[in-house]
Amino acid sequence: MKVVKEFSDHYCLERLQQNDTAAFDMLFDQHAPALCRFVHGYLKSHADAEEVVQDCFLKLWERRHEFDQDIVFKTYLYTSAYRAILKQLRRQRYWVFEDCDGELLIEEGSPSKIMEYQEMEELYQLAVAQLPSRRRQIFALSRQQGLSHAMIAKELNISVKCVENQMTHALKFLKLYFQAHGMSLALVLILCSL
Numbered sequence: 001m002k003v004v005k006e007f008s009d010h011y012c013l014e015r016l017q018q019n020d021t022a023a024f025d026m027l028f029d030q031h032a033p034a035l036c037r038f039v040h041g042y043l044k045s046h047a048d049a050e051e052v053v054q055d056c057f058l059k060l061w062e063r064r065h066e067f068d069q070d071i072v073f074k075t076y077l078y079t080s081a082y083r084a085i086l087k088q089l090r091r092q093r094y095w096v097f098e099d100c101d102g103e104l105l106i107e108e109g110s111p112s113k114i115m116e117y118q119e120m121e122e123l124y125q126l127a128v129a130q131l132p133s134r135r136r137q138i139f140a141l142s143r144q145q146g147l148s149h150a151m152i153a154k155e156l157n158i159s160v161k162c163v164e165n166q167m168t169h170a171l172k173f174l175k176l177y178f179q180a181h182g183m184s185l186a187l188v189l190i191l192c193s194l
Contacts, residue, residue, distance in 0.1 A: 009071055009072055012026070012073065013064075013067055013069065016061075016064040016067075017064055017067075027060075031074060032053055035053050036050060036053045037049075039052045039053060039081050039084075039085060043089075052081055052084045055084060056081050056084065057077075059080060060073070060077065060080070066151060068150040068151060068154070070150065080146065083146060127173075127178070130173075131170055131173065134166065135166045135170050136170075137156070138163055138166045138167060139166070139170040141155065141156075142167055149163045149164055149167070
């Protein structure tokens with residue numbers, strides 16, 4: 001059994017930003033096994049789980065110079081993996097929804113459910129298009145590219161508080177918009193924002 005040393009995220013980030021592949025390997029050894037089990041729990045395929053985990057780590061390596069000092073790699077990796085799971089399920093034409101307890105349930109999509117999903121996605125696109133341009137840009141960076149508020153602030157050269165404010169207004173608008181159409185914002189964001 002391989003023994004994996006744990007190092008702080010700050011220490012790993014410094015080394016990654018110096019292009020230290022040993023730090024990357026260390027991070028992979030530390031998080032990949034559990035992440036692979038997590039993904040397999042949804043996709044039920046070892047090959048698919050391994051592919052998703054590899055993609056998550058590849059994206060981490062490619063974006064290593066963009067991360068802020070307060071990055072939590074475990075959170076980043078699980079969020080990235082979860083988004084990849086949802087994308088994979090969408091590609092497989094599965095339907096994802098929340099039950100009463102807030103748990104995600106997955107069932108094979110019938111043509112009517114696929115059409116319902118397509119209508120929901122169109123409604124989502126219309127709603128996002130109604131946001132003011134700067135707010136729409138911030139929303140897209142957050143929800144569609146998975147950037148943290150700090151990363152968005154850095155990229156757009158604005159304060160984190162401004163990003164938070166714009167996201168609050170965007171989500172409030174979208175929540176009201178979807179409530180008016182009899183839908184849950186959380187569900188729409190899960191299905192359409194990836």
